[in-house]
Amino acid sequence: MLEVKGLTVAYGLVEAVRDLNFSVARGTVVSLVGPNGAGKTTTLNALSGVVPVAAGGIALEGRDITRVSSHRRVAKGLVQVPEGRLVLAGMSVRENLELGAYRRPSQEVAGDIARMEELFPILADKRETPAGSLSGGEQQMLAMARGLMARPKLLLLDEPSLGLAPLVVKMIFEIVKELKSQGQTILLVEQNVYQSLAVSDYAYVVENGSIVLEGAADKLSADPAVARAYLGQTV
């Protein structure tokens, strides 16, 4: 589904990520974990085409998209749910969902909104509420539902559990599991290493802009080095 080769992104003269190689197979959930400032968000933004790539290539379903503009990547099925959610605060829940389907045929929108309200029942109760007055957890669910409205082939989730109460974090990971069981391909970025490995097939550990470790998720969670460095820290 996704193939990344030698990806390097620089902010001015500072390289935020350097020579990353990773891939996401169709129907799998892959995690990108690592500490704050490691370059995870930068990587997702390069995949979405909202930060320029200094070197390397990105291929989606075998086609190179390194130079494709950000809105065309969404049309091709590469959809990001950003860190900090970025819901459109002044617009209603329904309008946010409609905008999620911006690149989709309009006759499918109503049906897809109904599907989202099934998956996230809280959104059905707040259809006309401005997104800005939702709680953090509700905003995260709205952001995920909005991303799904685009019918992504590959869904990029950037720290969906960040800043949420433990109960809500649990719900978010339940939804990721549910999406996985429906066959959704996901690239998940998390600092919540333990829970994110639990829902993933494969994982990459990023530190200081480079991949330092990779492997099947169950192997990594059993790895004593990973346990020492990450699993003790969170949850």
Next chain:
Amino acid sequence: MNVLGQQLVNGLFIGGMYSLFAVGYTLVFGVLDILNLAHAAVFTMGGLAALWLVQSAGLSIWAAFPLATLLAGVLGLLVNQVAFVPLRRRPDTYFSGLISSIAMAIIFEALAMQIFGAHNVRFPAGTVPVVIWRLGGITITLLQVEILATVVLLMVTLTQLLKRARIGKAIRAVAENQRAARLLGINVDGVIAFTFFLSSALGGAAGILFGLYFDSLSPDMGRPIELKGLAVIVLGGMGSVPGAILGGLAFGLSEVLTVAISGTSNLRDAVAFTMLFAIMLLRPSGILGKGRTREA
């Protein structure tokens, strides 16, 4: 009493045109947080283009109005492309864009001067048939009714477009958060260009109506309305479309009422701008402040 009634009616028409003009400023400001100071020059070009279409191309005003409005919209695309796009990545884009849009205004004005001369020109007699009604001592002309109908039609269309249409929602999304809009698959640069088109088309339409109403056009006719338009959007709340509509009406009414009450036009602008300061004191964010294009 009838003098007052008459002035109220006149204020409504003038205010409506101010609203139309100011909505163009506020649309671009709401989306980009920048002022397009070429807006008044596009207003002028719209009026003069309609005049040319009627006078030299022999079109009726009904054909000339939409054509000149479209042309003004295209000028807006040009302003965006030449004065704003190249500066977008600069850290001083707000200030440098202000300056480069003034430069565009000067170029437009010079071109208009070259084509139409520096003197005042007017639509040929009979462009709009002269029909006058008297209702209880208040005079209303067909032209006034047509102007008001046009303003209302354009405002309702714009409001509905922003509220319901796909492109309208995209404009509001870009106004609220460009990065979020990009991640939703919105072509942000395209939406910005369309916003300039829309804003300038409305400004051009205002120029045509102004030229018809005051029966006079000139290459510098945009000057006096430029500052009034800015005052109107400050009054209404920067970036708010309904605010610009209300602000325009308030401004137009205050002007004519000052003339009616003081009996001279000397104080007209002074009172209108004093009202601006008074409202700023009471509501620093404007009548409908805080609201942006996104809340249209």
